[in-house]
Amino acid sequence: MSKQEQRHHLYALLGKLPPRDRPMTVAVVSRQETDELVIETLLLDINGRERVPAYFTRPRHQTGPFPTVLFNHSHFGQYGVGKEEFVQGRPEMQAPPYALALGRAGYAGLCIDSWCFGQRQANGEVDTFKYMLWHGQVLWGMMVYDSLRALDYLHTRPDVDSRRLATMGMSMGSTMAWWVAALDERIRVCVDLCCLTDYQALIAARGLGLHGVYYYVPDLLTHFTTAQINALISPRAHLSVAGRLDPLTPVVGLARIDQQLRTQYEQDGKADAWQLRMYETGHEETAVMRADILDFYKRWL
Structure with missing residues (x-):
């Protein structure tokens, strides 16, 4: 099965999703300027269920x-x-916030409220998961769909270089980063924390209880391992940073993924585009991690 066929197969596991070509509208709610950034607050109509x-x-x-x-x-x-x-x-991450850190490095950024978070938290994660399941939908699938449509939106902006797009995140955001990069070849660089x-x-x-209910996709393990999903990112650049003391990412599993991805990237002729870096810490971003991430962007983005 080709990588493109695997992407279609992976996407099909995400339940009943809105059409990818559904018309999109975007409203600019506000625009403010700080000493270093222009910050737009947006409201995206991208999924037909609730605005983002x-x-x-x-x-x-x-x-x-x-x-x-x-x-x-x-x-x-x-x-x-x-x-x-x-x-x-946030306390688990380094200062300054990534909007400012990326801006200082010359990058723009987009972040949406995911389902059940921020201004979308009214219905709650567990209730939303159950409601969607009754209707043949998967909460993670709807989260991924919104992120993919956010990429579609970036392609409409004249101030975005659509040839140089990256994705990143920590914890749940980390998982989203590697899923989105696996499914969408428009991502040039993936960084997961x-x-x-x-x-x-x-x-x-x-450790299943360490991850929220959003994380679980029906029948996923019949078809894919974590390494197989991440292999779909190759040969594009991918940096993974992890803490050796983090219970959410067992070290034996990281070693397994690393071995398989090294093989995949070597086969694809980009051995140096995959990097796993481990640190003596838990589920948090350290100053060294932050420096390594920005250096990786400087090289690959």
């Missing part, structure tokens, strides 16, 4: 089009945070 609040940021004193990062926010059971993580940061989790290793470690 988002932030788009770009360097204030530079001229585009800009290389752009689709930033995927994390979970941490803090449903009120959502896209605010991108512009305000602290959630490249081998499913079989997680089962062996009795």
Whole structure:
């Protein structure tokens, strides 16, 4: 099966999704300028069910089009945070927030509120999961769909260099980054922080309860391993950073993924485009991680 056929197969596991070519509308709610950034607050009509609040940021004193990062926010059971993580940061991540860090490096960024987070938290994660399941839908599938449509939106902006798109995130956002990059070849660079989790290793470690209900896709393990999904990103650049003490990413599973991806990237003639870096920490971003991530973008984006 070709990589493109595998992408179609993986996407088909995500339940009943809206059409990918559904018409999209975007409203600019507000626009503000800081000393270093222009920040647009947006409302995207992309899925036909509920509108998607988002932030788009770009360097204030530079001229585009800009290389752009689709930033995927994390979970941490803090449903009120959502896209605010991108512009305000969070304790588990380094300062400054990624909107500013990316802006200082010359990049634009987009972050949406995922289902059940930020301004979309009214119905709750568990209730939303159950409601969607009754209707043949998968919560993770609808989350991925919104992220893919966010990429579609970036392609409509004249201030975005659509040839230089990346995606990244921590924890839940990490998982979203590698799913989106696997499914969409428009992503040039993928960076995942602290959630490249081998499913079989997680089962062996009795760690299923560490991930929210959103994480679970029916029948996924019949068809794909974590490494097989991530192999669809090759030969595009992919950096994974992980903590050796992080229970969400068992080390034995990381080693398994690393071995398989090294083989895939070597076969695709881009051995140096895949990197797994591990640090003596838990489920958090360290200063060294942040520096390594920005260096990776500088090289590959």
